Amino acid sequence: MTQTHAAHEGHHEHGHHQQCGADSGQAEILDLDAEVLAEHIAAIIKWLPLKSDPRQIVDLASGTGAGTFALLGRFPEAHVLAVDASPGHLQRLREKACARGVDEHVRTVLADLDDATWPDLGTPDLVWASGSMHHMADPDHTLRTVRDLLAPNGLFAIVEMAGLPRFLPENAPADRPGLEDRVHAATDRFHAQRLPHRGADWGPMLNTAGFAVAGELTVAIDIDGSHNAAIGRYALGALQRIRAAATELATEDLTALDRLLDTSSPHSILRRDDLAVRTEHTVWAARRN
Incomplete structure (x- = not known):
């Protein structure tokens, strides 16, 4: 099971049962996700009602550690247990921890969170789940398991993104205006049955699992990409990942999408100067009842 925000859906799928061969491409988009959204994740952590x-x-x-390192940035004395089903992601996370000099504060655990029993994760004061809860096969089981391991006054933070980010202006590309809206609609249909909890309101489910919601926050994101090369790479990676889910698109739309994804083309998304990252995060913070 992997983390983080944006690109979860189409490649990533970010699926939990990720195979090693897909790790490197997925890791790259996760790293870009962390870089582009760093300020927003820091603001969410600062908001947490701890x-x-x-x-x-x-x-x-x-x-690959977007949440882990953002949390350590805010709480440098803390120790973080990073749990993931991808050995490649955890290896990358450990390498980053060493490079940043925080390896003594980070431990990794390889585990599939859809398993009936989890390894011993201690008694944490804070459990952070960013972009992951909607991937769980049995989220009610996950919620109950988190409740049981959380310290008595501990906090559980669920962070979810409102689908995939939008990158293009509405009138783009010139030959197929509104292409991104149609790509997203196709992707939403593709995931409707595969990820039934995508876009869910986690508040009622937290209550049912024995939590009291201590706060809820929605953060709108609109980042200008005209002077940020990382946003072009982020857009390219995210759209590459959802290309496989967009097979029902009209032939003309697929052609236009492939032209955007062709990095050798003059129409490549990497050559555009009108990109932005537009989406929103919703955060639920809850304590044990």
Whole structure:
């Protein structure tokens, strides 16, 4: 099971049962996701209604560590247990921890969170689940398991993105205006049965699992990409990942999409200067009842 926001859907799928061969491409988009959205993730962490600085943190479906390192940036004395089903992602996370000099504060655990029993994750003060809950095969089981391991005054933070980000202006590309809307609609239909909890309201499910919601936050994101090369690479990676889910698109739309994805083309998305990252995050923060 992997983490993080954006690209989860179409490649990533970010699926939990990720095979090693897909790790490197997925890891790259996760790293770009972390880079582009860093300020927003830091703001969410700052908002969390914590009663004191957490000392023990679990990052569920950590991916390559976007949440892990953002949390350590805010709580440098904490120790983070990063849990993921991808050995490649965890290796990358460990390498980053060493490069940043925080390896003594990070431990990784290889585990599939859809398994009936989880490895011992201690008694964390904070459990962080970013972009991962909608991938769970049995989210009610996940919620109950988190409740059981959380410290008595601990906090569980669920962060979800409103689908995939939008990158293009509405009138783009010139020959197929509105292409991105149609790609997203096709992707939504593709995932409707595969990921039934995509876009869910986690508040009622948290209550049913024995939590009390302590706060809910929605953050609109609109980042200008005209002077940020990372956003072009992020857009390219995200659209490449959802290309496989867009097979029902009209032939003309597929042709236009492939032209955007062709990095050797003058129409490549990497050559555009009108990109942005537009989406929103919703956060639920909950404590045990």
